[in-house]
Amino acid sequence: MTEFWHDTPRLETRMREVESILIDAIQDPGYPLAQETGELILSGGKMLRPALVMIGSGFDKRKRRPAREDQRIAHVAAAIEILHTATLIHDDILDEADFRRGIPALHTKHGVANAILAGDWLFSRSFRLVADYADTKSARILSRLVGSVCSAEIRQDLGKFSYRSSKRDYLRTIAGKTAALFSLSLHVGASEAKVDPFTTQQLRRIGYDIGMAFQIIDDILDYESDGQTLKKPVGNDLKEGLCTLPLILALQKNEAGIRPMLAPGRPLSDPEISSIIAQVSASGAVEEARTLARRYTDRALSAMASLPACEARRELDALIRKLILRKY
Amino acid sequence: MTEFWHDTPRLETRMREVESILIDAIQDPGYPLAQETGELILSGGKMLRPALVMIGSGFDKRKRRPAREDQRIAHVAAAIEILHTATLIHDDILDEADFRRGIPALHTKHGVANAILAGDWLFSRSFRLVADYADTKSARILSRLVGSVCSAEIRQDLGKFSYRSSKRDYLRTIAGKTAALFSLSLHVGASEAKVDPFTTQQLRRIGYDIGMAFQIIDDILDYESDGQTLKKPVGNDLKEGLCTLPLILALQKNEAGIRPMLAPGRPLSDPEISSIIAQVSASGAVEEARTLARRYTDRALSAMASLPACEARRELDALIRKLILRKY
Numbered sequence: 139m140t141e142f143w144h145d146t147p148r149l150e151t152r153m154r155e156v157e158s159i160l161i162d163a164i165q166d167p168g169y170p171l172a173q174e175t176g177e178l179i180l181s182g183g184k185m186l187r188p189a190l191v192m193i194g195s196g197f198d199k200r201k202r203r204p205a206r207e208d209q210r211i212a213h214v215a216a217a218i219e220i221l222h223t224a225t226l227i228h229d230d231i232l233d234e235a236d237f238r239r240g241i242p243a244l245h246t247k248h249g250v251a252n253a254i255l256a257g258d259w260l261f262s263r264s265f266r267l268v269a270d271y272a273d274t275k276s277a278r279i280l281s282r283l284v285g286s287v288c289s290a291e292i293r294q295d296l297g298k299f300s301y302r303s304s305k306r307d308y309l310r311t312i313a314g315k316t317a318a319l320f321s322l323s324l325h326v327g328a329s330e331a332k333v334d335p336f337t338t339q340q341l342r343r344i345g346y347d348i349g350m351a352f353q354i355i356d357d358i359l360d361y362e363s364d365g366q367t368l369k370k371p372v373g374n375d376l377k378e379g380l381c382t383l384p385l386i387l388a389l390q391k392n393e394a395g396i397r398p399m400l401a402p403g404r405p406l407s408d409p410e411i412s413s414i415i416a417q418v419s420a421s422g423a424v425e426e427a428r429t430l431a432r433r434y435t436d437r438a439l440s441a442m443a444s445l446p447a448c449e450a451r452r453e454l455d456a457l458i459r460k461l462i463l464r465k466y
Numbered sequence: 467m468t469e470f471w472h473d474t475p476r477l478e479t480r481m482r483e484v485e486s487i488l489i490d491a492i493q494d495p496g497y498p499l500a501q502e503t504g505e506l507i508l509s510g511g512k513m514l515r516p517a518l519v520m521i522g523s524g525f526d527k528r529k530r531r532p533a534r535e536d537q538r539i540a541h542v543a544a545a546i547e548i549l550h551t552a553t554l555i556h557d558d559i560l561d562e563a564d565f566r567r568g569i570p571a572l573h574t575k576h577g578v579a580n581a582i583l584a585g586d587w588l589f590s591r592s593f594r595l596v597a598d599y600a601d602t603k604s605a606r607i608l609s610r611l612v613g614s615v616c617s618a619e620i621r622q623d624l625g626k627f628s629y630r631s632s633k634r635d636y637l638r639t640i641a642g643k644t645a646a647l648f649s650l651s652l653h654v655g656a657s658e659a660k661v662d663p664f665t666t667q668q669l670r671r672i673g674y675d676i677g678m679a680f681q682i683i684d685d686i687l688d689y690e691s692d693g694q695t696l697k698k699p700v701g702n703d704l705k706e707g708l709c710t711l712p713l714i715l716a717l718q719k720n721e722a723g724i725r726p727m728l729a730p731g732r733p734l735s736d737p738e739i740s741s742i743i744a745q746v747s748a749s750g751a752v753e754e755a756r757t758l759a760r761r762y763t764d765r766a767l768s769a770m771a772s773l774p775a776c777e778a779r780r781e782l783d784a785l786i787r788k789l790i791l792r793k794y
Contacts, residue, residue, distance in 0.1 A: 262612030277597040284590030
């Protein structure tokens, strides 16, 4: 899982530490599904969020950081990955998704009941790491985040199959469900390493912009993916009744052509989905969505210029290039 | 909701503070189901767990506690009630329960997806209060607790409809899902108020025993309730495929008579349930279960003799009498 980071060796080393903390953290002889739930965590995610924590912590100006502090920060990074996985497990139940990271979703294998508990168990593992290793400030920020993710998810869930989301609704939702955690990861890393307030604030903004760009591109790929790149089939969001940016923009351009295909409250058939995807592509909406993602990315890159030149900045730059720029 | 405490006026006053903190804590303009989820919290539970926190905190020897510390402890008590409600909401999904505290369960009204998120949102609200108000030690204990509750629930869930639980399995499950939180509530209250270690330790044990007795009696009532006392119908556990203490003990006494009615993996019909309840009653298992509950209660009462005589001890005594002794 750490191969993604091979071109930034310092980060790669730190990510191996996070990985081994994760392996330890999910041991629990008392919990019958610990093994299976743990596999999901270790099953090939890029561990973006912990990477952002580690990068954020790299902006401190000290020549050497005590090993104990390094360890502490790696534990907080692991807590964030566990928290993220908990939300994914509950998310997959909500979305009735069959697969996650190429393996069967937990609820398809063990039923909804056990998947709910698996997510709860991970929440508890995550908060346990936070309580044991994070400083009070980070603990406060993290506990608030879960609320923001839930609010965003529930708003998204309530709007399903209505196809009435505005661009503003959409941006608010992805801010809550994706950008908030990216932002928080950089912020918490910096704050735990006592990075100066200006840099910490900049990192928080950059994290937000990276998260927004990342989610917009993810949603674009659902209109373009060949079913391999993302390990998920194209048209998945439409299948779930979600109205993401490409569709929102396409409706603005060609409401008359597309709206009649969207019957509120009814799932779309496969031929309907193909036809909507074709219309969305024809409308130029995908390019427009890409332009918006690019705007977030450019803002992140230009804010980076104000950060001190250091290894962490190079790592952040590499991350943006691999994660986002490559996808345009 | 505070009427239950009218015979212990000091506690009643403190519980009103907790109640008003709860009302504040569940405000969230960004969360679409805040109102409905909040109603569940305020819908007539006795708030036993926060009461235990307040009682535990009453064992400090100081004449007067600073008002700020009182407020802090009341917030931690509120956090525990919110945490408990979060687990109830997820529990009701697992058990496919239609009602909770006499009102429709959240998942029957808003669907499983929104109920999962409502529970998650409450977890986040609870951890937010903990991060803001609890000391690090309490935060650690609380984060561990959620894991223990999940493990117990999942063990119970995996054993459903097998009717093969032993008395040992049963005691382990109720220790994790009920007694742990009772124990922790007294413990956290005492620890937050800096009560001496011996008393704190005694309170932890007493909380455990009260919790065990409480759950055993709750499970007995499911074989006896008239459908009014607990706002839940009799035979509910059997309907859910659960094998609780009365059935376990009855099987020990009359395996040949009862086992043939329990087809593994298949839900029981209403006539089957009535017939099993009759057999369980005839076997004397209910009295035996009651004796065990009484043993836990007696141990709690005798441990109380070693606690300093004070208002809090009188409150704890009153709680045990109202909650448990009255039910024998």
